[in-house]
Amino acid sequence: MVDQEYEKLAEDLAVIRSAIEKSNGIFRFLRLSRAMGLVGLWSGLGIGFLSLVLYAIDMTYGGLVAAPPLVRGLLYGVAVLFVIAVAVGKIMLVMAQARKSYRDFTVLRLIGEVYTPKTLPILVPCAIAATGVPAFLISRGLGVYLAPAMSILLGLLFLVFHNVFFLRSMLYSGAWMICSGVPLLFFAENTHTALGVAATFGLGFVALYVGDRIGDRT
Template sequence: MSKKGEVEKLVDDLVFIKEAIKKNNSIFKYFSISRALRGVLLYSGLVVISFSLWLNHLISKYDSFQAAPIILKRFTYFLIVIALVIVVIFKIKTMIRAAQKVQSDITVTKLIKEVYTGQTLMVMIPFIITIALFIVFLQQQALGDYILPIVAILVGLLTNSVVSVFHIKELIIMGDWLIITGFITLFFLSSFSTALILAFTFGLGCIVMYFATFLSSSQEGE
């Protein structure tokens, strides 16, 4: 084989190896999702806290959310839907933009496949089923006040379980925050309203993770 042929074969082998590595490794290994999602985390945290304060205001004024005027309840539902849509679009666009720096042909469909792999689903599905069954059980037993603390604990455990899947070390901070605050609100339930539990667990959790991404970046010298 000529020298030129050997070089061409070597190039082909390198391309083959590169493609094989891509297929067997998650794209999330090659860029920082946590830094890419900083804006999403901050926005999500502020939205959850704002919604919680609004809900707490309605409950304080009308004794319960159900007793609030229908127009205020509809307005609240409308705001929730709009906020969720913005979060989803913001998150997808941010992740696509970051992923395209690594893989230029990445699409929303490909990104979803990268997120919901067999490994991911094997971890997530049991937790999702457990959370759903706990919610149904607590509702049936008229223990609705316990739903948010228990959901926070279970989501925290789920979050810690997917750290190695998504290669986001800051998820440990988020997961631990949800577990700790979930147990705090569970044991001192009478001291918290449902709205404040939501703000304390999930709202502040997003804010804490937002600041954690800056701390990890400074430690890495970025």
């Protein structure tokens, strides 16, 4: 009799969990903070490193275009490998965490959980802004404002999505990108773009890791 009651309770809990997943997604049940913290650390350090290399090239050769083909090729190659490594690493870490709770979890399901009727109304306008704002600034000869403008946009996106993915560390990252991007708007003309990227995006992504570590202590 007791076993039957436990089985009934387990079934009821499974039904409740399934209903919550359908309304809010599975991210409520996944502990992704550590995985995304590591991804943020890798991304931030990589962005900072590439930005400083680009700054050094600009100071040495007077610009990337004037740099020797070998130097440009190495920089492009490292940048591509960095993007691929971060993307693959993020998927692997998230999948590993998800499969602790859902053994049959697949990449297709992950994509389906990210791009939902709840997130698309946010993602689509942000994607339009992420393409339209840079295009406008470049077309008006205001490329120096790209780093702070995009930092502010991404920071706002992080603040919105922290409630979707239940990652408090996104609050720290988003806050840094906004709080560093706004002052940079006023000093962008006198600040090297690469240094601006390192200060906003580089440290902003590192804040994901810092936020995760702070969360462990609270």
